[in-house]
Amino acid sequence: MAWTKKFLRVNLTDGTVASEDLNMDWADQYIGQRGLATRYLVDEIDPKCDPLGPDNKLIMTTGPLTGTMASTGGRYSVVTKSPLTGCVACSNSGGFIGAEMKMAGWDMIIFEGKSPNPVYLHIENDNAQLLSAEQLWGKSAWDTDKIIHATHNDPQTRIACVGRSAEQGCMYAAVINDLHRAAGRSGVGTVMASKNLKAVAIRGTKGVAGIKDPARFMTAVNEAKQVLADNEVTGVGLPTFGTQVLMNVINEVGAMPTRNMREVQFEGAHKISAEAMAEPREADGKPNLTTNAGCFGCTIACGRISTIAPGHFSIENKPQYMANSGGLEYEAAWALGSDTGVDDLDALTYANFVCNEDGMDPISFGATVAAAMEMFEAGVIDTSNTDGLEFKFGSAEALCKAAEMVATGDGFGKDLGLGSKRLCEKYGRPELSMTVKGQEFPAYDPRGIQGMGLTYATSNRGACHLRSYTVASEILGVPVKTDPLSTEGKADLVKAFQDATAAVDSTGLCVFTTFAWTLENFAPQLDAACDGEWTPEKLAEAGERIWNMERDFNNRAGMTAADDTLPERFFKEEANSGPAQGKTSGLKEMLPEYYQVRGWNADGSPTDETRSRLSLP
């Protein structure tokens, strides 16, 4: 079965917690996690509702393979309507809490309404109750984790919570679990805090049983694990270097967005790369990177565990940052580093620690700081706006202070917590915001990797690399090499990646496996574990259905084809160095073709034929 077939419905307004049966017809069509939870969201909320009002719902959800021995089977997602974008939000996280939810006997938790007072949900197998979080409100995610563990006297409890940034209304607040894993993007933490829900603490000892064909499942799992181990990226690159393996590669191909995406190569990349993290430093002879770490069940283990150099200015008299914690991944290193022009590895690690400690998405945070720096240099804002800080590109001090201020919502931190779009609009320079549908760009320049332009423009959660990671094909040659500077065939490529990823995000497994696995590797694992028959074709179709359902929700929320675009900069300003020099984004060539391969009308809505072919709700 793999699903527990039960979920919790928590009404925060009334303070009630109830068990409900999972809709297994929907599970067959939408798999689990991203797909299934979005199906519930679409069914239960008005797409035009206020994302931060009581009518929005927040769903924490696992996939059918979460909590099993399938490699990377620890994923969970937070699904809601995003305050940052007004679109559907689905933020995926690893760590251990997803598996714990499953071990406690729950596929999913739907939170609705708004609690009159701060609360947290405590789950011990079948027993789930809302407890007062008065003593936790105003605490960081790290302190919240500590206090809840002490309160319940159980070190094996797994905790997801929001930090102070979410309480302060930061629009890109994350839900942090297991101290440094994050359902990071689109402000899902902001929604959680808006409901006065501080944390979810889970202890599950029931385990995941009822695998349909255990012997066949273990064979499929072991074969798939071997494929990961034998692959150059998942077997060597990611465990050794983490996602930071990309820093030098992307810089060389001229697709490393730099200084708010004005440039496409960063001269300081080698100082903040995976290689730099492994280099012994002067302060204590140790490298930044202590070790790699795996999330639940993961045989790749790309996670970074790092320290900040003793004596670094950022941690003076701050003992809580002197131990090991979650280190830089590529997206964070890019946003906090290249995009702000800061090449101080320790400053980046510190800002990353603060993002984890108080639950900010480091991509949106770094990109918002970058936009502020461009406005500062252009004289749009000055030290009277920034609490006296010289907000210049390359200032490690400004970066570290900015992180502290957003974490607590103090001073200029309130402005920075708006996100890049609202910040630039506030100061009258909307064109300086590097966002799509209000969400900040990730670490690939759409001039140097053309497919990513189409990816960002059409992503259902605003600019995002994880909705269709065509970098795999355009740069790494997975599954086939395509030309990053060409727009040809990118519509089909983006659609294929979007559909496959939507399916993968719904299984309970990690999208990073797709450097080595195709749907051909997922299907046998699902088929052996789950009710029903699961083929690669069925997964691809479910992925396409999920994508169209999300799109449909966004359209009903008020998005139109006009929102499928990029900031002017990518059409007007040519890449100024590297292999992409002279290029702008060819989005306008790709988009009509994309609508066509999607089976959509010219206004970006699914045609009636597409709707009926996919049995859209």
Next chain:
Amino acid sequence: MQRSLHIDPGKCTGCLQCEMACSFENEGAFNPSKSRIKVFTFHDEGRFVPYTCTQCSEAWCLEACPTDAIVINMATGAKEVKDDLCVGCKVCTIACPFGTINYSQDTGKVIKCDLCGGDPACATACPTQAITYIDADATGLDRMRDWAGKTDNAASA
């Protein structure tokens, strides 16, 4: 030849594949809370350490058991709990200095590592060879080889 579980914490990533393999082998469910091997995370130090029964030669659990429910598997050397004899008195859990034999609320008996009858599932599942099952008389071989590799042949030539 008997073999021993050999644990190298430096290779562990904390993924818990071993705990799932153990619980699946012994309980038929993926359930780390029922695993006989546990991985401990020392977060601030950035260390992960798998820990389980070392199968003591003079096993304190076995000596302490009033019903002789813990017996030696002569083929593997494992100290195994006989469920039909165990009365759940928990004296063994007090006697064991390492905490690696524990009571199970579900069965009313104690559970401990039995080396899976000579093919430990944890070692098979471990993706990084942090847990291996090797010659019981040569658990130091890796470390000896490491030190041997540091000798300087040129100096004695």
